[in-house]
Structures are given as structure tokens and as C-alpha cells.
Amino acid sequence: MINITFPDGNIKAFENPVSGLDVAKSISDGLARNCVAMKLDDDLVDLDATIDHDAKIKLITSKDPEGLEILRHTAAHVMAQAILRIYPDAKLTIGPAVEDGFYYDIDMAPVSEDDFPKIEAEMKKIIKEKLPVRRREVTKAEALEFYKGESYKLEMISDLDDGTISFYGQGEFTDLCRGPHVPHTGFTKNLKLIKVSGAYWRADPSKPQLQRIYGTAFFTKKELDDYLTFLEEAKKRNHRKIGQALDLFSFHEEAPGMPFFHPKGMEIWNALLDFWRLEHRAAGYVESKTPIMLNRSLWERSGHWENYRENMYTSAIDDIEYAIKPMNCPGGMLIYSHKPHSYRDLPLRVAEIGLVHRHELSGVLSGLFRVRAFHQDDAHLYMTPRHIKEEILGVLHLSERMYGAFGLGFQLELSTRPEKSIGTDEQWETATGGLAAALDAYGQEYALNEGDGAFYGPKIDLHIRDALGRMWQCGTIQLDMSLPERFNLYYIDKDNQKHRPIMIHRTIFGSIERFLGILIEHFAGKFPIWMAPTQAIILPINDDLVAYSTEVLDILKNAGLRVEIDSRTESLNKKVREAQLQYIPLILTIGGKEKEAGTLSVRTLDGNVKYGVSHQAFLDTVLSHIGNRELSLDMF
């Protein structure tokens, strides 16, 4: 007699050893059809594994996250099988499920997306055949024998513990694999190959480069279609495309990886920074600015020369070596240590929109997301240990307000002491405890990243979630136990003795360039009116109305709006179309009726038109919308 306990506490008894599938069938046929695997006690195993003892099991279906992972893992095998059929000389390495799908790293001649239809066609065949996926256990010696000549698999097997090794196979295909897998290949029918790229064996550039083929798979066609639609949408929102279409910024060979902001881009930039300054002033920050080029000796003192030199641009003038700053902190240290500080001055919150340059590898550059020159919305907070919690809390609240202004939610992550680090246990305890206490007081859940802190201190990272659900790490709050030491920072406490201040680096936007890129994609180019480069455009319907329209233009400009006029001799339809394509939030048409009545007809981006709006009513509405930084563009 075998007693099986389900997650809800129900117990079912079976006469003889049974498989997971038997258990599922005993409940319902529908369940049996939907099951892909099971959790037996605490292990994920195949559905056809035998249960021969009292156990608790959880049947894994398409509803469970684990189910999707298993499905994708099988999909990776199906892809590998198809590839081996087409390219018999290909050598398999590893093929895991990843967040958005799966990939398989294969040693083979380079393939391109043009080869996908062929591979997918072969995969379809395998899927149609609904080949059962079978597990087989062998000894290490047998496994080594099986993979004779397959250097990658041999290497992987040698790294495994002795004992049984599992193979999974379907049809003629066999692969070294821990499993589990879905019962048969038919489950993977909703799949798609996505992209291909190079990847090194074991992520080691000295090792051979493999073809990494990415794909994704879902249980239902709808989920797959939704995901493909999401990819399409992300492509449409690509900030490089929108930046080009809206004339916001450009890149040039003369300065790879360093964006050139055009006038329209600068309007957004300035709106963003005006907001930033407003919030920071209100939060008790002062602002500083430090040079971008500083003497080598400073970088030696800060430790960057030793540890970050490859990423630094340097220059020698009059035989003196300089480096262009990759970070703002050392300059900030000089300001702090320029004069003595009393405990009464603390906490001191010194912000800096600092322009930094980092020589990133050419291959990683990517629009505004990954650049070589960018501005950090940096700040250095100096405090006594008793301030830590309150100060961190202050940064969290400030971040919440600022992200909230864009409709962005965020997640928190605390990273603790890594293996290689400076400082004493006690220092780390105070520091990490301070961050954790602040997080607890803040009240939002946070993830813990053990050992992922910087070598100089623990940190909190803030990840924002954009309109498409994508996560971006922007903010960071890092406690630094190194620089105050290296720069011998101190303050005089009540006891008239020098004490070392606690120093925190923090950013909220992170890189302003990157944040702008994120915002472009988040808003799909349709910025809220307070940020929009052009907030309104006036369209006279014929040449005779240009003079009057220009008067209206001046009224609106004087009220502080960013307004343009399109006085070209073009059809109204054309001017409306172009204004819409530029995502100008308000399109103001002026014809004879408007001139006579002293009104405006207001078209919003959704295409709705409101006629007969008085100038005053228009300004009242728009200015309050801007003043409140409303996100909605639907204001008339």
C-alpha cells in the first residue's frame, strides 16, 4: 500500500507502485493530459517515474512555472535533434531553458536566421511524431563510452559526480541530461526559433566559439503569439528608431558610443533634469560639479588606476598624465575634504550630474542603453553611522517619487558582502544592517543577493518595470567603506575627535542617457506633456490665417509652452498627419471660426478633436496638466 499526499493535504492510497501519470489519471483524464512532470517529495521528476513509497507529490501542469521550464528544456532537445538531422557533424554542448525560452550551444558551422525555416520544419516533424521522451540511467563509464569523440560531453561527464548518469532520448536522439522532460515531443508544438549568436564554450574566450541558437516555447498558441507580439512591440518602440524619427539624438563615427543630443532631445533632457533638481532640492540635496579630467595621482589614490584602468580614457599633456573620470566619486571626495566638517553638517547630501566616460568594449555598445559617455545623476551622502537607516530610507522615498512620476514601479535587491572585500566584519555588519533596517522600515519586499555586493560595501539596487513589463536596473545605493579611508575623510563629533564618516553613493536614474532611452521605449515616444519636446503645434488652415496664428503662437509661448507653428502651404490633412507622427500632444487648428471666436480646436494624440476651446480655458487646462506632471495625454 502506497500513500500519496497531495499539496492540499489530501491523501490517496494505491495498491502497487504507480507512475505520476497513473496518479493523474486516477484524478481525471483532463489532468493526465495536462501534466508534464511531477514533484516527488522535493525533486522534479518525469511523469512516468515510479512511486514505490509513501510520498508527497505535486503534479506539474502547464499552469506551473516549472512546467514551462520543463517544456522549454524539451524544446531545446527537439531543436538539437532537428539540427543533428540536418547537420550530422554538429557537436552538442549545453541547452538549458532560460527566462524567455531556451537555447542550445552547438559546435557547428555558423548558422543564420535564414536557416531557421529549415530547422523549424524538421522540428515540426519531430513534434508531429509525438515521440515519447524516455529517461535512461547509465554508469559514468558507460556515459563516457557513449560519448567517445564528443569532447564537450566528455568534459561535462567528467565533471559529474560518480554514480548514475541520466540520458534522455526521443526517437534516434539521445542527450546527456538531468531532466525532467515532458512526456512526448508533441507538447512542444508552440515554439519558435528567435535568434542566433556566438557564445564561448564555458563562457571562456580562449575556448571555441559555439553557435547559440535561441528559441522559445509555450503550452498554448496564444501565449506564443502574445510573446511574439510583445517582441514586435518592443521592436517598434526601439528608442533608436524613435530617436531617429523624432530627431532626438544621433550617433557618429567620430565618437562611437557617445550620443549627440539634438534640440528636441535636449528639451526632454532639460525637462527631466528640471524635475530632478526640483525633487532633489526638496529632499535636502545640494549640487556640485567636478572636472571631467583629473590627474593620475587622484586615480591612484582612489584605486581606480589599479582596478579600472582598462576602462579609462587617458591623456598626457606637458608630460603630466590625466584620466577622464569614469566616476564622480574621487572628485567629490576632494570637495568634502576641502574643509573640516562638524557632525552638525551631517548628513550632507551632495548631488552631481556628472559626465563620465568609460571605454566599454566596442561590441557592447547599444544605442543609449550602453554608451561610452554618459551623465550619472550621482550623489554622495556623508553621515555618521546613526544616520544610515534614515538616509537610505530617504533615498528610497525619493526614488519612489521620481519613478512614480513616470508610472514606473520598482523592485529592490539587497546585495551583501562578497568573498573578496575590504573592511572588518563589524563594519560590514553595521553597514549591511543599516541597509536592511532601512528596507524593512520601507516595507516593500526585497530580494537578497548574498555575496553580490561591491568589494567596498553592501548595496541596494532598484529595478524599474516599464510599460512592457521589462525590468531595468537604474537606481543603486552603495555604501562605501573604501573611499573615506583612502581620502582620509573625517568629521569632528561632539567629543571633539575626528571620526570617519559613512559615505553612500547613489543614483536614481543611473545613466541619464540610458534612462531617457528607457523612457522613450516606456512611452513609445509619446511623452507626457511636461516632457514632450513640442507640447503643441498650431496649424493655420490657410495662408491668410498665418498672421493671426502667429499672434496666438506668441500668447502660448509667453505662457511658457513649447509651441510651434506649421505655416507651410500644405493641406491640413498633411500637417495633422505629420504632427501626429511626431507625437505632438496637442494639435491646434486655426481657421476662420477660431479667429472670429478667439478659440482653438484641440486635437489630442488619440485623434479626438474638441472645438471652440477658449485660449484661457486651453491654457488653464494645459498648464495645470504640465504643472502636475500628469501622465495622461487625454486632457480635452
Add this chain to the structure above:
RNA sequence: GCCAGCGUAGCUCAGCUGGUAGAGCAACUGAUUUGUAAUCAGUAGGCCGGGGGUUCGAGUCCCUUCGCUGGCUCCA
């Protein structure tokens, strides 16, 4: 930095296996004076990213270099 793909007019893109460069939009000129997503006609515009090579002949093939894109890697 590595691998793959790409680089043609201001923009978006066409140009088959090598035969001497093309469209739409934008610009300019003229006509049209327009009521909410493209009025019509004409004109001009390119050392086909740079350099080298193969060839009678290269946008097309080869080498090299720069840049971009996707990954990898790195990220004090």
C-alpha cells in the same frame, strides 16, 4: 575584444548568378488656399562607409579597416 549579420540619396529601402545606380518620403520650384493622418506636376540630389585587390569591367567577388545590430565576455 570575440562571433555572426548589416552599411546604397537627408530618411525608409530596391538593385537576380559582376555589365557602369533606382523608388517612395523629405528638400527645392511652380500650381493649388486647403477644416483634422499624405493635393498635383517638375527639378535637383549618391566616389553604393573608408582603403586595397581580382577582373576588360565591382554596389555586387576577395582582403583589410571603421561603424551599426544581435549575442558572448567584461562591469571598480
